[in-house]
Amino acid sequence: MMIAVRWAAARWRVKASATTPWRFGSTAAGEAASTSFGNKEEEDQEAWYASEEGGLSFRCTRCGRCCGLEGTRKIHVSDREIEEIARLLGEPETSVREDRVTQTETGHQVLRGKQRGTGEVCTFLHSDGTCFVHERKPVQCRTYPYWPEFLASPFEWRAEGARCEGIGSVQGRVPRQEVRRQLVLETLSRSAREGGDENRLTYGESSDLLEDVGEELLEEFERDFLARNRRQVVAEIGDLVVVDFHGESEDGSARRVLISKQAPWLAQSEASVAPDGSVDLNRVPQRVQQALIASLALVAPREAASSRSSIAQIGAGACVAATALSLRLPDARVEAWDLDERALRLAADHFGAERGACVRLVRDAEEIAGESEIGSHAAILLDVCGVGGGRGEVGEIPPADPFLLPRFLEGAMAALEPGGVLAIHVANPNKEEALQAVASIARPRGLAVRSLALRGEGGAGSDPWLVYACPPHSPKTAEEFAKQLEDGPLRGLCPQITELLLSTPDSFWEVTG
Template identity: 30%
Template structure:
C-alpha cells in the first residue's frame, strides 16, 4: 500500500510527454497549480503551460526532451502536493498494468513501486484492488474529458467515485480504457508487446497511420527492448523502416563494404525477432533490380541460440526462411560455437563472407552502474574476435552492437573498442567506433 506515502517525488515519471504532460488541465487544476507557485492563473499559463494539439486546452509545458517545466533543477516536482490528476493516478495507468512485465518495467523508472515503506496496518488484498480500481476509474474519467468538463480535481473525481460506490450505482460499470500496449505473448521470461503508433514519419501514407509496433523483451533485461518492427494488418511487416538506429547503422556498414564478388554472405549473430536479416533480404532483393549496393548479397545466415526466441521471430515479427534469389537461413546454435576460423569453408551456404554483424543481447539488467551491458565479454575478446576476423573476406567487416551504461558511457565504449582491438592481431583490420546511432 505504498500509494499513500510511497511516492518519493523523484521526478522520473515527469520526463515523458505521454500521458501526464499531454493531459489537458481542468480550470480547478490550473488554479491549484498557480496557487502552489504563488502566481496568478494567467501568469501560470504563460510560464508553465502550452496549448494542446486538440481542443485548444492548456497542458503542462515540456522541453525538447520531454522534461516537465514544473521540475526543479534537482529533478523534483515543484508542485507535488498540487499535482494534477494525470500525475496523481501514476503509476496506475492501464498500460502499466497490462502484464507483470509491464509493472516490473515501470518499476525500473518509478522509485515508489520499489519503496520499502509500509503502512502501520497493511490493507487487505481486496482493499488494494479497490484502490487500484479507483485510480483507474479516475484515469478513465480524465481521458474521457470528464474531469475537464466538470472542472474536477483528482480529489473531487475520487469523491464522485466513492459516492457512486456508496449508492451502488451502475455508473461504475465504465468501459475499460484500451491499453496502448497489448501483451501478445508472455512466457518463459519472454514478452511480446504490441503498441499503437502515435507519431509516424510525415512521409508515411494515411493507410499506415493505424499500424502498430511489435517489440520483444527479455525479463532478464527489464527496460531493454530487444527487437521492434512496424506491422499493419493490410500491409504486413515493414522491414524498410527500421526502428533501431543500430540496425540502420549495420546496414550502412554492409553497404559501405559491398564488393563486386558474385556471391556475398552476411551473418547476423543474435537473431532476435529476425528484423535485421529480413531488412537485409529486402534491401538485397530491391538492389538486384536497380544495381544498388546490396545487389551481390545472396545468403543471409541468422544465428540464434534460443529456439523459443526464433519461434517468436516467426510467429510475431515476420521472420522467414528461404528465398530463391536471396536466401535466409536460420541456425539454432550458440554463436560462440558457430563462429570458427574455418567458418568460410565449413558452412555449406556461407559463401564469401562479407560481414559478420554481432547483435547479441546481454544478460544484465539495464543498470546505472558503469559497465558494458552487451554483448558479453566472450564476443568482444580473444578467440571469438580472431575467429571472426579469419572467417570474413580480406575486405570484409565485423560490426558489434555494444550497449553500455549511461554512466561513464564514453569510457566504457572506449574500453570495449580497446578490448576488440587487442584481440584482432591482424594489421589489415582496423577497429573504429561509430558512437551512438541516431
C-alpha cells in the same frame, strides 16, 4: 455548469482513446518478477488485476523515480493546474510559467526539467525525493502508476515495476474500485489534452465530479478499455513467451513480442501481425533493429549485393530483422545467430522465419571473432545484452562487457570483408568509452567510426546509440545516409531511421578523438 458540460463530453470522448501508446523495448531493468501470463485461448475481458487478492500491490515509497524525465516522458500541466501551483507557492502565475513551464513541439504545456546526476528530473522534485507541490500536483502525477499503458496487462505493470520500487510491494494493496477510478481520471485528462483543452480540469475538480458518476459507467469504461487493449499469449517455451498486443493500431494489426518471464520489461523481438494472423515481413517495428539493418547502407557498394557476401545478425532473437533482410537481399547469405535454440524455434513457428531464407544458427557471439571467420562477412550486426545494475536502473545493457574488449573487436573487424561494416547496439551508461573502445581498434585498420543516436527511444535515462565501424568513404552526413537508404534495396525497411536522419541531422556523426 461549464465544468459539468466539459466533464460530460470528456467522459464519452474517452471511448475513442482507451488504447495504450506505451511500447516494450526500453532498456530499463529491475528485479525479475513472477508473472501470470494467462492461457493461450482468448479470454473474457475481466480485469487482470481483479484476481489480485486484496487489490493491486502498490505503495508509494517517495523514491522520486516516477519524476524522472528520461526518454519521451514529460509531465503535462494545464492552465488551471498552473494557477493552483502558483497559489500554493505564493508566486505570480507569470513567474511560474516563465520559470517552471515550457512547451513541447506539439504545443502542449509541460513542466521543465532540471539536471540531477546523469539524468533530468521534474523541476519540483526535492533532493530527498519529495515534491514541492505535492498538494497540487498535476493529474498525471496524482494518477501514477494507474496509467492506461501500465494497466493494460500484467506485462506492462511489471515492466513499469523496473522503474518504480513500490509496484509489487507486499505492504500496499489498492482496491480494484480505486484503480479503476484513477484509470478513468487519467484517461479523461489525456483525452481533453489531446483535444486541445489546455484549461482542462484539475485532479480535485475531476475527482469531485466523478463522485456523481455511477459505478456502472466506470465499469463499462473498464471493460471497453480492456477489450481495446487485449493481450493474447500465442506460445510459451520455458521462460520465453510470445504475446500479441492488440488495440494499438488503427488497421487492426497486432504487435507480436518475444518476452522473457525473467525480464518482462524487455522486448527481445517484435513483429507486426496482420488481422488474418500472418506476420508482415516487410516491417521491422523496433528502431534499434532498423538501425542495425541501416548499417548495410554504409557497406562499400561493390560488396553490398555480392553473392559471396555474408551478413551475420548476432543476438537475433526471433530473427525478425534477419528474415526481412534475407528477403530484400536474396543473393546474400543472411545468418541469424543466437545462443538460445528456443528463440530460433519460436522464430520459425511464430515470427515468419520459415518464409525467409535466413540461416538460423545456435552459436556464441564470440565465435564471430574466431580465426576461421577472417574476411568472411560483409556486415556483422551485434545486439547482445549483459546484465548489470539494480532495480530501476539499466540492467539489460548492450553490449555485454566482453564485446568491447580489444580481443573481440579485433577479431570481429578481421571477420569483415574489405568494405564491410560492424554495427553495435550500445546502451552502455559510459557510451563515450564504448565508442572510443571501438574507435581505438577500427582506426588502425583503416575504418571510420560513425554513431547514430536514437533520440526519444531511451528508457532508464538514456537513449540507445548505434556505433558503426565502416569504410571511410561511406556516407558522412545524415542526408547522405538517408539518401543511401532510400535509393538502395533497403528502401522502406528502415522508415523510422530515415525520418530520424532527415529531421534530426545531428543524430548521426563521425566519432573523433
